[in-house]
Amino acid sequence: MSTEGAGSPPREATPTATASPPIITSIPQKRALEDDHQPAISSPLNPDFKPQPSKHQDEAALARERAPRAKKESLKKRESKAGSIAPDTSARATPDPKAATSQKSKKHEAPPAPMRYKLPPPKLTDFEPPRGPIFIQSHIKTAPDGTEIQFNETTDHVYNKKAFHYTHCIADPAFPSSLYYRQSETEPFESRLNFEDTSTHMFLDESGKHVTTDKGFRMAKANVGVREGRWYWECKITSGIPKRKRSDGGGHTQEESANGHVRMGWARREATLDAPVGFDAYSYGLRDVAGQKVYMSRPKDFFPPGEDIREGDVIGLEINLPSETLHRKVVEGHYNPAVDLTDDENPGIERADIIRDRVPIRFKAHLYFEQIEYQAVKELEELMNPSPVIASSGGVAIGHTQEPGPTHQCPSLRTLPHSSIKIYKNGELIGTPFTNLLAFLPPASKPIAQVGAREGLDDGMLGYYPAVSVFRGGAAEVNFGPHFWYPPPGFEDQDDEVDMIGSDQPTTSKLQKLRAVGERYDEQIVEDIVYDIVDEVDFWMQDGGVSGKGATNGMRASAGVSVQDGMLAGGVLGSEEIKELVQDDE
Template identity: 65%
Template sequence: MASDLEKREGTPLPTSGPTSIPQKRVLDDDHVPAISSPLNPNPDPKLTKAQSHDDIPAMAREKRTKKESLKKRESKGVSAPDSVRATPDPKLVSNEPTLKDSSPLRYKLAPPKPSDFEPARAPVFTHHHDVPALDGTTISFYETSEHVYNKKNFHYTHCIADPNFPSSFYYRQTEPEPHGSHISFEDAATHMYLDQSGRHITTDKGFRMARANIGVRQGRWYWECKITRGMVKTAEGGKIESHGHVRLGFARREASLDAPVGFDAYSYGIRDVEGQKVHMSRPKDFFPTGEDIKEGDVIGLEIQLPSENLHRKVVQGQYNPAVDILDDETPSAEGPNIVRDRIPIRFKAHIYFEKIDYHTSKELEDLMNPSPVGASGTANSAAEPPNPNHQVPSLRTLPNSYIKVYKNGVLMGTPFTNLLAFLPPASKPQAQVGAREGMDDGMLGYYPAISVFRGGAAECNFGPDFWYPPPGYGTKDTDGDVEMTGTDGDTVTVVSEKPAGNVCPLSKRYDEQIVEDIVADIVDEVDFWMQDGCRVIDRTGGRDEKADVTVDIAPGREEIKELVQDD
């Protein structure tokens, strides 16, 4: 491990940066923070435009020399319209200016406050209203506050100061309560109301969307959703009465939260009206005639994605269907290239990592609005349908990928196949100073998503105990049986306990993400520690006489500046 890390080059110095702490200003209408920060130093409007698709060198940079790193994801959030913010202006401290993509960008930070070592806090719940449940009980919905929301261009995750890290990188990722898989409080549109478990959601506004705190990158996964407020048939003539509407499905990071699931090319949804499937705002019949989704129905969603090994071959233009389709499950000798450029930001009682989010591409906008000349004003690259070998990375699809839909345990069919790829360069960070192309921060993937409309409400169940488990779920898989002979000569068959067909509950994915976060934090810290000469440096701003100062760095700020979000 050490031999691989010693081959790394130094972190590049930003070409420009602010020289003083900026004053707070109101965000512009596009939700782009107008205040300088290490990830957003005085952005030029020209730099915020979406870039064209990647070239071959950009694809090649996706591979990481650090082979021992594991995949990792992030979630949760920041920045809202009519809000003001002020982020810190730390100094970059790396003394090796030639490292390009294998290490995160590094900044000089102020010493942590004592409160920075305290566990992350859950949002504040304020009771908003009650609705009757289907079983005669009452569901209490709450308005969440004291947290930030993910908005366009920037993404935020909870972090905590860690006294065990030996370098000047003080913070690691963490998770607040409620622990476990649930709808993300930060990764949701405003004016959405949840219960305190984070599994039940509604709104009194128009269509809004919320994503779960778990994302799928490979494998087969299942979750389900119960409609608790929606369409219902009346006793008089079987007429349909609406108490609101619900849509559900899967959405990528780039999908808009202020629109329903299936609005754009970054999400796939099922609508309650006639059980239609929706992608790129095009409803199409899917459920059998006479079927729809009403109050009390449980909709199960199963997603399958190929291995990340095959996925990377697709996005790098190296996919050969004659060979690679049989090599889907072969483990890769090289781990995913997870690089996270981020910096701590304060928000009231919380500490968040701020990072630049991924942006929509003009090619997928053109795909949504097909014409001889696309919506971007250029020749429409979507003339060739999306496929695994498309010339444009964002229009490449994943072989053997699909989404299946169940209603009350009965398979309705497979509305979506050949899902669009999402690993870089198919997805790219927002073009701003400090954002590097081709970076996978571990959070890319397909997230369970729910949209509600004017009173519609739904309850998520990510397992492992489902209302209507998928066929074969929870049964013993005898394909992997192993016969063992005991000392008494008896033969014992050891049966694996995994679900048949390797269909996993999404609750298990939450546990995987925690492991990925821990490993990625350790890998980053070892990287920085080696840049410090493998010695503990002064983490106290000169207040600790026993600390060993091994690097010459500029003085840090007196504190990390706060983000302020208006209600």
Template identity: 60%
Template sequence: MATDVNIPKRQITPIPVPVLPVLPVLPVSAPQKRPLEDDHAPPVSSPLNPNPDVKPNKNQSQSQPQPQLQPPSYDDVAVMAREKPARNKKETLKKRESKAGLGLGADSSRATPDPKFRDLPPNESSPLRYKLAPPKPSDFETARGPVFTPHHEVPAPDGSIIQFYETSEHVYNKKSFHYLHCIADPAFPSSFYYRQTEPEPFGAHISFEDAATHMYMDQSGRHITTDKGFRSARANVAVRQGRWYWECKITRGTIKSNADGNVESHGHVRLGFARREASLDAPVGFDAYSYGIRDVQGQKVHMSRPKDFFPPGEEIREGDVIGLEIQLPSEQLHRKVVQGQYNPAVDLIDEDEPTVEAANIVRDRIPIRFKQHIYLEKIDYHTTKELEDLMNPSPVGPSGTIGSRPGDKPNPNHQVPALRTLPNSCIKIYKNGQLMGTPFTDLLAFLPPASKPQAQVGAREAMDDGMLGYYPAISVFRGGAAEVNFGPRFWYPPPGLSDVDDDGDVDMVDMVDIIDTDTVKVASAPARKLDKVRSVAERYDEQVVEDVVADVIDEVDFWMQDGARVIDRTGGRDAKAETTAGIAPAREEIKELVQDD
């Protein structure tokens, strides 16, 4: 029998465990990029690009061009090219050049291209850039207005004859797009030569492009009429802050009212102020974006709800001159309202302080050909659901209803930006020089986010393109005709007009003229201007200056993005520009716009 021997158990060899630093707890999923709505980056293709470079769709016809995705930066073309097979890249370039990268059929009525072939801006304050062909020699010529064809004549109340013309050979602002004349400028190579310009007639007038169809005007853009139902037109000037005045003479309209209440007239006229979103195929005051005055009984109209305004027995007849004055707070206060930062306890006191914050104007647009014209096309602003509901409340309950509680009326601190109103804003009406009253107060705000671009592919949210504001607007109905007068000489000048000398020159306000010797305070010129009534014609001059400054800022921005040098994006066809290797030649031509009447 074997003897039991105590054998010790085998021990596990200890393994030293290193002390690791404490690491932060990682999220379960990879962090995502900020929502595209917050950084205003163009997430998807938009209709603004002459060289769309998207991968071909399976459902797309083989006869259509099949462009490819373009790198976001020209400086990275060579690096990104190495990531793809050389043969594939060569084939893609050949396809793109032979087919011009339009991505649209020949029968397409839209001329707006897709912006995938572009330089993405380095920040949200830069406008979008597009690769374009060199301009034609004719693009450097002065912009031309529409073609006028005589249509009919009408007698004016003073016995004179007014010749009305049908305008043609120009584009209309419709289908969610806004158009402005442009011209090629060799001093602007970084922004592809094109800058904004104005054709004749120069000065403030009814816009030929910003009018409904079947409207007839004179060659000065001051007289307007139609033989159709209500049609509207806006001026070529937008007011954004301060006090502004214009007037309108009824040349064809209501003659008299009979005892039985019937109205004898040659047509009807409405006039007022309208925003960019207001419909031109309806009278002023039809929706929440416009405020109007009817000639019948002198009623005020907003959201298609006429209400008595003129005293009983008063109405607007042929020969009457109606003056309209609008008052808007400073843009600085306006931005506080739309951004939800308005405090009525302190902000109204700051209204007299100088405006130190400039508006951030970002203009995403592209040159487009239309017959013999070159236009800058950009996405227009669209109606919002909140204001549509305000005009036509839901049958379930009042607009903005939360449960059974009715929604708040529009006010400066409304939870919805589109329903915020502007403090100290109003519209005053004059008849033949006599103040009739103030039909509208607390006008709706229009700066973003109260206004939003049309829901197009590539449209960026909360962008101010510099053309937002309240436009003088006029509507005519079946023979009704009117003549607008934007100043500086008025038939009935309002009290406090800045051009007190009646010499046609705007009086400049100097700081030394408004010194308060008792308190030794000096008011600034901007604060003074907001208190003075000024003609809309003066606003036109300001608007031209703003457009010139914005064009220069965009050009400098693009030039800095290119490393403070001019880069040749024309495929070697521009001898003045510095050539960058790896850039594909540009298209032979920018797009041609086709628009149906």
């Protein structure tokens, strides 16, 4: 063994073991996975390279450095999923259960209260009973029975057009919380054609029972509509296809020239007035020529061959609608054909919440409530006029993918089970031209999209209305009962309820009594009174039980809009005068 010299340099220590490449201790240690996921060196693929912190760096600094990177990564993931940015990482990691719960509970929320306006004090004239239109004599027509009918031009009244619906109103000191205004009616106080719900350039008599025009097809609706049950009314042709024939001198007979044309049927609120009944998907009509049924402008044979509807004929129209309870099941998507086999509900036992967003306006010397009208939806427009482009390209066109039915995916295309329209001619049943009528309760009906419009609300005036269309001299008289020219079989002898055969079986429902449409007039007035009282109590409760001047000063917006915002449902708060409506008769 050799020994070191005193002056020799110190010898390096001999390694105790031979180091192999996999375990060379001089290679830098691999960074911890929790530190970062970036490469250790910079590269074109890693432009955001940051130096790796040493192992002696403070852990708090590492946490602060990791936080922005984690937030950025989470943001990208959320953007790729079209999500929203949450305020912190814990909210991003765990979905907010309240959001889902609130979204699910929207269907079960209580309906909103009517929109409320701050109005100026009413004028003394606002307390006077509303007046009907002014009648200007136009011409006289002679009915087939020799009766002379004085037709008049109506003026100084508003028409239901320009996206609004109008009803008469009056100021009443018994309604201080609703700022004094309530709904009212004008003479004649009975079921008739609605002077406000007719097209322009139509002539009516003062009773509102006769109608004609010298223009093209135009429509007039009744002032009463039906929502459930069985209802009947009559339409008499006073000028149309004549019954008489004349000789041409050669032994042949020819029809006399037609004195215009008439169509009659049932029309919904959305049906256009400047077209005949049956023009679109919102009305079901009967044509005088050949007695054809018309729906969406498509005439189809219905009467026996060679039979027309001529002057003097009386056409009876019966509609059958299920209860509103079953109706709401259909439009809300809860209808099950396997379970809801029959309609066992009695009409009127359950009513939906009626929300009437309306504001009083002036038209000349008249006061009206103005409400946003319901519109024709694109699904029914597509049903009437299918788009060949959408159909050929395989696009999603609801009218092509599924026929209307009670379980249709689109509420506007859902039909009512047990619904139909029957036609009588001079007291004899001709048949049932229409079944499975389209539903009309929201969301099947939607208001026109504009300021103040709110979808899903029922204003109480949706339904099917008797409607008459006349064309170039055609004239008709309506009879809403109860004394009909040709009562349908068994109408006068029926009891309150008529049991079906086998009514002892639990799965069989009862047929409702066939009623005259005219009975709806008094019912509608009662409903309007009840709705007005409900609105008054609602506003009174919002004011904390304060009436009169205190109610006006303490008014709160029922739709979540504060008075300080300056606007409420499109109405200007603190206005000095009620809106004056300007509407041409053209």
